[in-house]
Amino acid sequence: xxxxxxxxxxxxxxxxxxxxxxxxxxxxxxxxxxxxxxxxxxxxxxxxxxxxxxxxxxxxxxxxxxxxxxxxxxxxxxxxxxxxxxxxxxxxxxxxxxxxxxxxxxxxxxxxxxxxxxxxxxxxxxxxxxxxxxxxxxxxxxxxxxxxxxxxxxxxxxxxxxxxxxxxxxxxxxxxxxxxxxxxxxxxxxxxxxxxxxxxxxxxxxxxxxxxxxxxxxxxxxxxxxxxxxxxxxxxxxxxxxxxxxxxxxxxxxxxxxxxxxxxxxxxxxxxxxxxxxxxxxxxxxxxxxxxxxxxxxxxxxxxxxxxxxxxxxxxxxxxxxxxxxxxxxxxxxxxxxxxxxxxxxxxxxxxxxxxxxxxxxxxxxxxxxxxxxxxxxxxxxxxxxxxxxxxxxxxxxxxxxxxxxxxxxxxxxxxxxxxxxxxxxxxxxxxxxxxxxxxxxxxxxxxxxxxxxxxxxxxxxxxxxxxxxxxxxxxxxxxxxx
Numbered sequence: 001x002x003x004x005x006x007x008x009x010x011x012x013x014x015x016x017x018x019x020x021x022x023x024x025x026x027x028x029x030x031x032x033x034x035x036x037x038x039x040x041x042x043x044x045x046x047x048x049x050x051x052x053x054x055x056x057x058x059x060x061x062x063x064x065x066x067x068x069x070x071x072x073x074x075x076x077x078x079x080x081x082x083x084x085x086x087x088x089x090x091x092x093x094x095x096x097x098x099x100x101x102x103x104x105x106x107x108x109x110x111x112x113x114x115x116x117x118x119x120x121x122x123x124x125x126x127x128x129x130x131x132x133x134x135x136x137x138x139x140x141x142x143x144x145x146x147x148x149x150x151x152x153x154x155x156x157x158x159x160x161x162x163x164x165x166x167x168x169x170x171x172x173x174x175x176x177x178x179x180x181x182x183x184x185x186x187x188x189x190x191x192x193x194x195x196x197x198x199x200x201x202x203x204x205x206x207x208x209x210x211x212x213x214x215x216x217x218x219x220x221x222x223x224x225x226x227x228x229x230x231x232x233x234x235x236x237x238x239x240x241x242x243x244x245x246x247x248x249x250x251x252x253x254x255x256x257x258x259x260x261x262x263x264x265x266x267x268x269x270x271x272x273x274x275x276x277x278x279x280x281x282x283x284x285x286x287x288x289x290x291x292x293x294x295x296x297x298x299x300x301x302x303x304x305x306x307x308x309x310x311x312x313x314x315x316x317x318x319x320x321x322x323x324x325x326x327x328x329x330x331x332x333x334x335x336x337x338x339x340x341x342x343x344x345x346x347x348x349x350x351x352x353x354x355x356x357x358x359x360x361x362x363x364x365x366x367x368x369x370x371x372x373x374x375x376x377x378x379x380x381x382x383x384x385x386x387x388x389x390x391x392x393x394x395x396x397x398x399x400x401x402x403x404x405x406x407x408x409x410x411x412x413x414x415x416x417x418x419x420x421x422x423x424x425x426x427x428x429x430x431x432x433x434x435x436x437x438x439x440x441x442x443x444x445x446x447x448x449x450x451x452x453x454x455x456x457x458x459x460x461x462x463x464x465x466x467x468x469x470x471x472x473x474x475x476x477x478x479x480x481x482x483x
Contacts, residue, residue, distance in 0.1 A: 005174055005214070006170075006175075007159070007174045007175055009148075010178075011147045011148070011150065011181055015185075016184070016372065017371075018035035018036075018038045018042075019087065020088055022094040022095075023087040023088040023093070023094045024370070025088065026365075029095065039055070039098060046149065047148075049111075050112075050149050050150050053105060056097075056098040057100060058100050063097065063098045085186055085188055086185075086186055086187050116142070119142045120142075122138040123135060123142070136162060136166060139158065140162050143155060143162055143175075143178075147178065163175045163176070169206055170208060174211075177218060180199065181248065184221070184222075184225075184248075189222075196222050200215065203215050213244070216235045216239045217235070217239040217243060217245040217248055218245065219235050220233075220235035220236035221249065221373065224236070224261060224373055225373050227377050227380060229260075229265045229381075230265040232265075233258070233262045233266055234274075236257050236262075237261075237275070237278065240254065240255070240281070241280055252334075255284055256371070258275075259285070259341055260363075260374070262275040263345060264384050264388065271349065337366065340362035341367070344359040344360060344362075344363050348392070353408045353410075356389055360385055360386070364378055364381075368382070389409070390423065391429060395444070395446075398444060399443050399444070401439065402417060402439060402441065430444060431443060432445065
């Protein structure tokens with residue numbers, strides 16, 4: 001039997017997304033203003049004095065490039081390396097500053113000190129009058145306090161202190177997951193990798209079912225941030241039917257991550273079974289009967305997936321709200337237009353290449369450029385999806401006209417020629433382009449697997465014979481020396 005998850009509320013990862021939006025040059029001004037207000041509200045509500053200083057201080061703050069303060073000099077240009085994971089890029093500058101208010105900071109700091117003093121007294125009283133359980137509870141409150149206010153180093157140190165003093169495996173896993181979220185908040189990939197491996201070891205030593213499933217989402221999201229989409233796809237797709245990690249991301253975001261990772265990395269057979277025909281995804285991206293079948297349970301959607309999303313069956317997929325999927329959802333999700341994603345999946349699988357590039361462009365604008373985990377790899381993703389579409393079309397033909405293929409994709413001949421040339425030069429597409437005669441011919445050079453295996457056997461056999469001959473000569477020499 002597993003216990004309920006602990007330490008799952010903080011840090012507030014949506015705040016990190018708002019910080020990213022402020023520095024994202026692709027974000028509209030109105031969206032940035034909304035994010036700025038959300039950050040200010042969160043800082044005030046949760047008394048986040050350390051995060052406020054980290055972001056907005058006139059000299060040391062990573063966001064306040066102008067320095068709104070009468071008593072302090074303007075912040076010099078440049079950004080601390082530690083801030084790169086939290087903002088859109090190393091050199092991006094927010095179009096809106098987070099104003100520095102010395103009086104507000106002092107007020108928040110005073111409230112933080114008072115709250116910490118209360119936890120200290122609670123821990124001292126527990127040590128004197130109560131048992132180890134109460135002492136650990138007080139230490140846990142202090143760790144969550146540091147995570148809530150955005151003090152990364154102290155939060156991690158406090159979580160580690162609680163970890164060392166507890167013997168309950170489930171609690172240990174929850175503490176490591178909390179440290180992973182601190183790493184994700186600040187974009188510290190090395191910290192995340194270290195503790196994902198640590199959590200995996202703990203789970204394998206006897207973790208309960210719920211924590212095993214939660215760890216899948218954590219691992220999948222980590223692999224997404226380091227561009228290992230082939231490793232992220234199976235984990236994220238497996239998480240769809242049993243997702244409960246709302247402290248990590250919303251279910252809508254999980255669907256987006258799963259579909260994108262599966263589209264770019266899965267083989268065609270797996271792509272069909274795990275993305276195109278997956279009931280959890282059909283319930284969101286499907287049309288008509290497919291969506292109704294998934295929602296009604298006619299298609300098996302795995303444990304916990306038959307009771308959700310009953311409101312989506314009557315409407316279009318342009319405003320799917322998935323906030324009722326879990327047992328404990330912190331707040332209602334913003335409706336997302338999934339139609340570009342649905343069109344991308346459909347056009348790739350059905351070979352409707354005339355609409356593929358348009359769908360890919362829409363996905364880039366509406367998803368890749370807006371999400372902090374996808375933004376860094378958007379160029380790579382678009383390039384790999386183009387490659388996948390080219391490979392899918394060319395594998396069906398021995399010879400294809402360059403102009404015909406350009407017409408299929410709705411692009412110019414020159415663009416297709418340049419784009420294919422890059423992939424051919426990198427040996428990603430086995431073909432040649434002949435533009436000397438006529439309007440251009442693309443001839444595929446399909447690798448012959450049997451001949452390749454035969455050549456490998458001959459090559460390895462020759463190497464083995466050579467080694468045996470050298471070994472035989474060495475043995476004979478040693479024998480003559482003994483004689």
